[in-house]
Amino acid sequence: MVSIAFFRPLVVPVLAALVLAGCAGGGGRKPAPNRPAPVVKERPRLSASELRQCFADLRAADVRFDALPDRNFPGGCSAIDSVKLLDVGVPVANLGAMQCPLARTFAQWAYYAAMPAARRFLRGELVKIETMGSYACRNINGVAGPAASQRSEHAFANAVDVSAFILADGRRVSVKAGWSGSSDERQFLRALHRSACKRFQTVLGPDYNAAHHDHLHFDMGRGPYCR
Template identity: 40%
Template sequence: MILLRRAIKGLAGILMLLAIGFALYAFLRNRPQDVPWTPLDLGQHTGLFTGRKLAALDTDFAECRALLDKAGVRYSALSPAGKGGCSYADGVRLHPGGPDAIALSPSEARMSCPVAAGLLMWQWNVLQPAAQRYFGSPVGRMLHYGTYSCRRLYGRATGPWSKHATADAIDVAGFVLKDGTRITVTGDWGGKGVKAQFLHTVRDGACGLFSTVLSPDYNRAHHDHLHLDQARRGAFGGRVCR
């Protein structure tokens, strides 16, 4: 009798695991972006592994450009530039088009392809939905302090190279909506109104798309911008969101 009860409990456990596995499969089948081994598609919503897939594009410039092409993105591929730790071989310049496209200001922004891909997914999945929700108007321009810059961390003379040195980062200073509303990290991050809520929302949304997201909550060096980069830290490497 005892053996029979144990057998029944064991069978029930197996059936439960099978049911959970089937439910998980059914869920993931409709959300391939949540599976680590499925190909990245910039047109999909952000998934559990989207950020890691975007960062991994630094090993295959051709694949990254193919993803931009598939998504209908207008861009120019740039020739390799720089030397050693201060260089890039996968640079692009975005040429946004369409009624809801976000223009970069300044427009001459050289960035690595993985950063461009992350920036576009941030625009489509986070920025524009948040702007419509909080203000009822889309973002027209993204203000930034730069992308590619041959310098070391915090502008020091020695030490590790900044991710800007390989065009793998962008410092976002704020946004201008299509209705003229201006939102800046310097002026609005620490407030209590809707602009501060918007900035915190888009910062949080960037964390699923970039390897590193640093805001004024991190330190004084980031008091006026959101630092977004695609640092490659391996398949199981940590991600930073502050």
């Protein structure tokens, strides 16, 4: 059993301007031709001691991960201070680079929220979490106006999109079907959404807009913002 007693929610109150970090879509997608050039601002990075502590926290919790080299990509995208999670107590599909604080908070959420909620609401053991990925070099999707020219938190390996949960008995509860599914599925997914709002800076789900009808978006960017 994974021990993650050291975790604490990472809450950094910041003004919620331009907080909307849109999701959906694959890595490397270029902005549409009629979009303005992306606005890219310098990203703060962890100090050497903060990064060492993040790695130590993950190891102390028996979370399996690989530390990744810093990478900068064309268009102002990057994966800095990042890791690849291999196992957070259950396997997680489709994860790429994640900034270490995001990975730490995601592991916390998986252990303290997803696993217990599966037992409580679905009366089953969670054996896998499916995602739509983490890093993707692109702008915010599903928004208009000035925010459409902003790089998504995905472009900095600072966001993850969760799409479904697999139970030991073979059941698959997806955000797309389960958000308006059975009573147990609705309660399960909304409990996970509420818990995420206490841990991540931005949480967006199906009630936010059509672009999020099939996943929960978590990031550690601007916020707090919970929809």
